[in-house]
Amino acid sequence: MEIPTWHFFIKKAINPIKIYTFAGNKQTMIKKLLFIPLFCLFACSKAQAQETPIAEFFCGAELNYADVNFARLYNVLINLTPGAKINLGKDWQIGLQAQVPIINEGYADKDGWLRLSMANISKELHFESIRQHFKITGGLFGKSRYGGDLRWMFPINSWLLLNTQVGITNHWAIGTDLSRSGETFFETKKWSFTSIIGGRIWLDKWATELRANGGRYLNEDYGVEVEIIRHFNHCSISMFSQYHELAPSQYYKGTHRYGGGFRVVMMLPPYKKQKKAVVVRPASNFRLTYNAQSDGYSMKKYTTDPEENERTYPIHIPWGTGNFNE
Numbered sequence: 210m211e212i213p214t215w216h217f218f219i220k221k222a223i224n225p226i227k228i229y230t231f232a233g234n235k236q237t238m239i240k241k242l243l244f245i246p247l248f249c250l251f252a253c254s255k256a257q258a259q260e261t262p263i264a265e266f267f268c269g270a271e272l273n274y275a276d277v278n279f280a281r282l283y284n285v286l287i288n289l290t291p292g293a294k295i296n297l298g299k300d301w302q303i304g305l306q307a308q309v310p311i312i313n314e315g316y317a318d319k320d321g322w323l324r325l326s327m328a329n330i331s332k333e334l335h336f337e338s339i340r341q342h343f344k345i346t347g348g349l350f351g352k353s354r355y356g357g358d359l360r361w362m363f364p365i366n367s368w369l370l371l372n373t374q375v376g377i378t379n380h381w382a383i384g385t386d387l388s389r390s391g392e393t394f395f396e397t398k399k400w401s402f403t404s405i406i407g408g409r410i411w412l413d414k415w416a417t418e419l420r421a422n423g424g425r426y427l428n429e430d431y432g433v434e435v436e437i438i439r440h441f442n443h444c445s446i447s448m449f450s451q452y453h454e455l456a457p458s459q460y461y462k463g464t465h466r467y468g469g470g471f472r473v474v475m476m477l478p479p480y481k482k483q484k485k486a487v488v489v490r491p492a493s494n495f496r497l498t499y500n501a502q503s504d505g506y507s508m509k510k511y512t513t514d515p516e517e518n519e520r521t522y523p524i525h526i527p528w529g530t531g532n533f534n535e
């Protein structure tokens with residue numbers, strides 16, 4: 210008799226959601242019904258106190274490298290990533306980001322095109338009396354995905370928090386090489402349902418955070434991740450371990466694989482938020498991820514914030530680090 214494994218139970222828990230979301234003629238009905246709980250959330254939520262609406266303009270850099278070519282030491286791709294955040298008040302925000310190519314050695318020609326990489330609008334919903342916090346985002350996301358994203362955070366107490374991310378997305382791309390070549394497409398047939406559930410433990414004495422997450426990722430694969438993060442002034446360092454499904458490949462045997470590595474997130478000056486109507490600054494952070502067993506496919510996630518990182522929480526809540534006001 211075969212003993213069910215962890216991914217068997219995750220699939221059983223999440224797959225019914227996929228069936229009722231995408232099954233035939235029920236899709237239109239479900240889309241309409243989704244507006245009911247969303248309307249209730251907007252009607253009952255309370256906006257956090259906020260200063261005068263602020264427009265923040267910033268620019269960072271993106272470095273991609275890979276050791277997969279015998280003809281050169283590394284394939285290298287460097288892009289500038291200018292972006293903007295426009296705070297509309299009452300926890301509404303617009304996020305924008307572009308990709309400006311600088312160096313492309315070894316990557317596909319389209320990877321070095323001038324691109325729009327993000328354009329969306331988000332709303333945070335806070336129910337302080339019951340400690341429920343939500344963030345709803347719609348539009349164009351990172352990793353060439355567009356659609357809708359819902360995040361939920363529930364601080365049970367000062368050291369324990371539960372979190373969830375659910376998304377329905379599809380592929381999109383807008384880019385040009387500044388000549389006659391370009392592309393604009395929005396795929397509408399195959400939508401992806403992602404759902405990641407997890408928890409966090411905050412150890413205040415050591416400024417350390419323990420995280421565990423698992424679920425269904427962008428490429429319809431399942432996986433779990435455990436991470437320990439040590440927070441310092443303007444820097445966070447973590448080590449993580451993963452166990453996930455593999456894509457069919459001639460290079461890997463089996464259906465599952467262990468992975469692991471480390472992450473470094475360094476905040477860049479100025480560290481404190483400026484209370485001006487218009488702020489021009491460098492990108493808020495520099496982040497590096499190293500995965501010793503990455504297959505370039507498994508456990509992939511999109512981003513909804515131009516400066517999204519592991520140090521800063523996706524929803525502004527007074528728990529753990531409190532986002533450091535950075």
